[in-house]
Amino acid sequence: MEPLEDAGRDVDLLAAIAALTLKQRSVVFLAYWHDMTEQEIADTLGVSRGTVHRNLQRARASLKEALT
Secondary structure, X not given: OOHHHHHHHHXXXXXXXXXXXXXXXXXXXXXXXXXXXHHHHHHHHOOOHHHHHXXXXXXXXHHHHHHO
8 A cells, every 4th residue: 555545544533423423433542542442431421331333333434434
């Protein structure tokens, strides 16, 4: 893969993440950049694990749609 292609994908990913809601960005950040479990994220954010799970599912669906 060419370096310019990688840069374009990075820009697309950043734009897709920026389009998420704040709650969705928060769970994505904690899950993927800090490798936290849903329960750890819930404890950190002071919400239920179900709320984290829903936000993570919605974020993944939005990212998949934006990046395909």
